[in-house]
Amino acid sequence: MSEVVLRRVTSSGSASNLVSIARKDGTPKKKKRVLVLLTGGTMAMQANGNGLLEPVAGYLAKCMRAMPELRDAKMPGYEVLEYSPLLDSADMGPTDWSTIAKDVATHHDLFDGFVVILGTDTMAYCASALSFMLEDLAKPVVLTGSMVPFAEAYSDARHNLVLSLIFAAGVSQQPPTPPEVCIFFHDRLIRGCRASKVDALGLAAFDSPRFPPLATVGVCVKDTFADNGLAWTGRILAPMLNMETGIVVLRLVPGFDDSALLACFECPTLKAVVVELYGTGTAPSRRKGLVDALTAAKQRDLVVVATTQCQVGGVKIDVYAVGQALQDAGVISAGDMTTEAAATKLAYLFGKFPDKPGTVRTLFAVSLRGELSDPGKYTRPFFEAH
Numbered sequence: 001m002s003e004v005v006l007r008r009v010t011s012s013g014s015a016s017n018l019v020s021i022a023r024k025d026g027t028p029k030k031k032k033r034v035l036v037l038l039t040g041g042t043m044a045m046q047a048n049g050n051g052l053l054e055p056v057a058g059y060l061a062k063c064m065r066a067m068p069e070l071r072d073a074k075m076p077g078y079e080v081l082e083y084s085p086l087l088d089s090a091d092m093g094p095t096d097w098s099t100i101a102k103d104v105a106t107h108h109d110l111f112d113g114f115v116v117i118l119g120t121d122t123m124a125y126c127a128s129a130l131s132f133m134l135e136d137l138a139k140p141v142v143l144t145g146s147m148v149p150f151a152e153a154y155s156d157a158r159h160n161l162v163l164s165l166i167f168a169a170g171v172s173q174q175p176p177t178p179p180e181v182c183i184f185f186h187d188r189l190i191r192g193c194r195a196s197k198v199d200a201l202g203l204a205a206f207d208s209p210r211f212p213p214l215a216t217v218g219v220c221v222k223d224t225f226a227d228n229g230l231a232w233t234g235r236i237l238a239p240m241l242n243m244e245t246g247i248v249v250l251r252l253v254p255g256f257d258d259s260a261l262l263a264c265f266e267c268p269t270l271k272a273v274v275v276e277l278y279g280t281g282t283a284p285s286r287r288k289g290l291v292d293a294l295t296a297a298k299q300r301d302l303v304v305v306a307t308t309q310c311q312v313g314g315v316k317i318d319v320y321a322v323g324q325a326l327q328d329a330g331v332i333s334a335g336d337m338t339t340e341a342a343a344t345k346l347a348y349l350f351g352k353f354p355d356k357p358g359t360v361r362t363l364f365a366v367s368l369r370g371e372l373s374d375p376g377k378y379t380r381p382f383f384e385a386h
């Protein structure tokens with residue numbers, strides 16, 4: 001995804017319609033403008049000679065030009081910035097996220113909002129990463145894609161595209177879509193740094209299990225973003241483009257070999273570890289291997305954060321006695337952050353403060369983009385202490 005090709009595609013095919021539409025009284029009204037950043041994904045794919053799906057350059061932009069829905073006068077005007085090569089999102093990572101962040105920043109003042117089309121497999125990581133990277137964002141950035149290629153008659157591509165453009169432009173909503181990185185998929189607009197891909201085959205592939213959706217689309221739109229959306233900070237957009245990649249995510253399995261963990265923690269380029277623990281953040285405290293590995297991590301000043309393997313709820317290390325060893329080893333709770341958000345937040349914080357694990361630890365515990373709730377929101381004491 002190194003080069004970009006700017007294809008000017010508008011709802012009518014003419015540049016003038018991009019700029020204004022007529023009001024009922026005949027006076028021109030400025031039409032909202034959305035920049036569509038096309039990175040690839042199933043939406044832009046067709047079967048190759050071996051019958052395998054891969055993105056095809058120029059194809060989706062051409063299909064969009066032919067979509068009558070996008071020419072509707074109520075729809076925003078748009079332009080497509082197509083990257084080359086188009087990618088399956090499995091091939092995307094921090095360098096591509098930086099390219100997207102840079103392009104949003106370059107065009108930030110020229111458009112009312114942004115749609116990023118990408119594959120679903122790593123969309124939640126990209127959305128979380130962009131949430132952190134796009135500091136002081138003032139416009140909505142809506143990520144979308146599809147589970148079925150646009151080329152198929154039975155595709156979710158058109159629906160996801162139309163709704164993403166509407167949300168990015170905030171065409172018909174009062175109040176407008178908040179200036180944050182979101183995912184629109186199937187019937188919901190969800191906060192990017194709260195999203196996870198939860199279904200490999202369903203059309204409702206994304207969920208935000210620990211935070212309510214920003215909007216739900218049915219016959220009417222039920223939006224809650226006036227209450228739970230982020231507000232612009234009022235500062236000029238300043239993207240952070242140097243994500244740290246020396247981070248690993250480990251998921252515990254009861255009784256499996258912990259000596260491998262120790263080997264992993266000794267890797268010289270490693271800066272931080274996300275451990276997916278059980279339930280509210282429990283791990284075996286009686287098996288010496290894990291405790292030794294965590295102690296070795298502490299001695300190296302590695303930042304170790306704990307997320308939960310559960311879909312809903314969050315981590316609270318101080319509930320069970322087995323959590324004591326984790327606390328002693330300096331493991332930090334990720335609260336109700338998703339693993340995607342925890343990993344990309346560490347990448348962002350270490351990118352910003354490369355040799356300051358202490359600062360990373362402090363800021364990790366603070367909600368920067370609404371990725372973390374107050375523990376009181378997801379934990380309630382069953383019995384009050386007397």
Ligand SMILES: NC(=O)C[C@H](N)C(=O)O
Nearest residue numbers: 041042088089119120121
């Ligand atoms: N539905 C999709 O877009 C999956 C595809 N493998 C991708 O992530 O690019």
